[in-house]
Ligand SMILES: Nc1ncnc2c1ncn2[C@@H]1O[C@H](COP(=O)(O)OP(=O)(O)OP(=O)(O)O)[C@@H](O)[C@H]1O
């Protein structure tokens with residue numbers, strides 16, 4: 001499996017707090033990577049840095065298939081994304097990345113299928129076509145029949161599955177999830193994670209997920225443990 005996204009020597013400071021103290025991480029195609037660690041250890045900072053939401057103070061974030069800002073890629077077919085201008089960076093995030101957060105990412109006034117279609121419409125896909133493409137994600141995520149429901153008419157687990165569909169709709173290279181089941185009970189959480197990992201893998205995207213829950217992390221191919229802004233341990237799971 002080849003690498004699609006990598007961070008090398010990542011450092012991030014907030015005043016006197018060092019959130020990332022020099023982290024190296026490579027995300028491979030179709031790979032799922034869980035990030036675990038105590039509260040405040042730097043998990044969300046690492047995820048947001050890899051996703052181009054937070055700019056590191058040191059180190060580099062490299063994405064395959066991007067050209068470097070200076071026109072000189074660090075390696076053939078790779079580009080540094082941590083120094084891109086805000087407009088290019090947000091366009092890149094919309095096109096190449098998908099995001100699933102704990103809750104509250106769906107627009108309450110839109111039916112589920114339009115929530116899923118929204119990222120496509122932002123990319124210029126006409127509404128009808130976008131909704132048609134959005135609907136294709138409902139069956140694989142066990143959401144058939146719920147296309148017309150508004151978020152307020154969905155259970156927590158259903159809403160998170162709609163959020164997963166929304167993240168996958170643009171067919172991103174990497175899906176980022178920060179505590180995606182943090183607001184769900186254990187059984188619902190297990191089902192959502194099973195679908196998140198399997199449907200993301202089937203789509204061809206890689207998954208980077210922050211979680212506190214070892215049962216959730218066990219669904220991923222690899223687990224990275226963070227402590228005080230450093231990687232304390234890297235483990236490899238074999239997922240059936
Ligand atoms: N915007 C910010 N301003 C100041 N300090 C911050 C900011 N964001 C994070 N930090 C600090 O950086 C450190 C790492 O935070 P981060 O959110 O990455 O931790 P985390 O591992 O995701 O924790 P949790 O499990 O509680 O979500 C913490 O000490 C936190 O207080």
Ligand SMILES: [Mg+2]
Pocket residue numbers: 043044045210
């Ligand atoms: Mg966090």
